[in-house]
Amino acid sequence: MKSKHCDLDPAPTFLVKQCLGALLTLATKIINLSLSSGVFPAEWKQAIVSPLLKKVSLDTEVLKNYRPVSNLAFLSKVLEKVVSVQLMRHVEANGLLSRFQSAYRSKHSVETALLRVHNDITKALGSGRCVLLVLLLSAAFDTVNHDVLLSRLRRMGVQGMVLSWIRSYLVDRSQCVRIGSVTSDPVTLQCGVPQGSVLGPLLFTLYTAPLSGILERAGDTIDNGYHLYADDTQDYAAAQLSCLSVAAEDVSRCVTNVSSWLGRNGLACNDDKTVYMLIRSQFTRNVPEIPNIKIGECEIEPSETARNLGVIFDSLFNFKKQITSVVSSCNMAIRNISRVRKYLSPSSARIYTQLLVSSRLDFCNSVLSGLPASTLRPLQRVQNAAARLVTMTKRSDHISPVLADLHWLPVAQRIKFKIILFAFKALHGCAPPYINELVSTRPQLRSLRSSNVTTLQVPHVRLASYGLRSFSAAAPSLWNHLPSELRSCDDLRSFRGLLKTFLFEEAFA
Secondary structure (H helix, E strand, C coil): CCCCCCCCCCCCHHHHHHCHHHHHHHHHHHHHHHHHHCCCCHHHCEEEEEEEECCCCCCCCCHHHEEEEEECCHHHHHHHHHHHHHHHHHHHHCCCCCCCECCCCCCCCHHHHHHHHHHHHHHHHHCCCEEEEEEEEEECHHHCCHHHHHHHHHHCCCCHHHHHHHHHHHCCCEEEEEECCEECCCEECCCCCCCCCCCHHHHHHHHCCCHHHHHCCCCCCCEEEEEEECCEEEEEEEECHHHHHHHHHHHHHHHHHHHHHHHHCCCEECHHHCEEEEECCCCCCCCCCCCCEEECCEEECEECEEEECCEEEECCCCCHHHHHHHHHHHHHHHHHHHHHHHHCCHHHHHHHHHHHHHHHHHCCHHHHCCCCHHHHHHHHHHHHHHHHHHHCCCCCCCCHHHHHHHCCCCHHHHHHHHHHHHHHHHHCCCCCHHHHCCCCECCCCCCCCCCCCCCECCCCCCCHHHHCCCHHHHHHHHHHCCCHHHHCCCCHHHHHHHHHHHHHHHHHC
């Protein structure tokens, strides 16, 4: 666990870890007593809330622009972790969460969630349809009703001493708010789970589990899909142009049902953060005007762009806005590093550049698969600038030898690396089920010497400029072009090394 210190701790966390040999027996006894008695220690129910601004650009005078993160005692989070691991094991074994819920689950991530949504949208665009997408954000952890949560857990098979422990964990909690050196008086909480805790996010996910039943609906003329990530809900419907009005009504009805369910369960939609957009092919003509959707008393107008789990979606699905945003943030990081570059050793400069630049280039870059080289060129310029900064290379020098010396894959190969890696994980059951089902092996009609090498089925698409960008088409296509010895590898670590070597030779041969 992270060595984050809380003022409620009797000793700094790093010191506790250093003295673990002497403290381990005592800590284990405290945790086991708590679990066996069904009582969460009262001293660990206190929290210091630090309001953190969600974005630097937001108005500091508006309270809802802050995230109330609870700072908790270190050992309390250790106890929460013990319970969280066991509770998640029960949840996964009994299939208590929707398969399209990607938050706080093993093998799941923001990127896997976006990759599935991206796949569904590009497949729809590739078949000549449009997609209506709604992004909903609920006011999450603070208003969870404890009685409803406990009742829901009971129906999920959480009973006896376990349920007693969770009840003890929830009730009689208190918090104070600290801004700078000023601390408020503590206040007892009547509802909610602590944001910043280990167990709170999982309890919130279980609290909102019934939402999937509302989102799992069928339409005769349209295809529907949804995805959940903690308090982020996205619902989308694909339809032909002639059926857009039907799709809009369906999406509007679903949003109304979700909003009503949240209200009945003590939660609420952030109406001003709800985004509604029509995604269409650049070749689509005569797109009809779609109506606004209504949430309570608030009308949501269609938008041209939307930030979805950190990635900007646009109405033509070309990700130019996302690339512009990444380039801007990377250039700022490069300028900051350049100011102190003369004080850094080459290894330190490389580490800082990888942390601040390469990580941004790699974040969810799988959704950029299949985009034209001209669209990706600004990202490559950023990587070139970062490489020149690390090696102090002149702008007039050729960049390929520099990238090769740094062992940095160019941007296009980094995207391929990510897609192929997800294909490997899907084939070996190391990805979420909703990713695994997107790839299928091609049947062998006759026995050949290469029969032990996996070949994937490439689906037929109508509009290649979009359909071939979907993971279900891009992954098999890239996979089948790998050498047979690479496709026959079944160890993830070995495969990563061999794949990087293959793509490195492809880029710099």
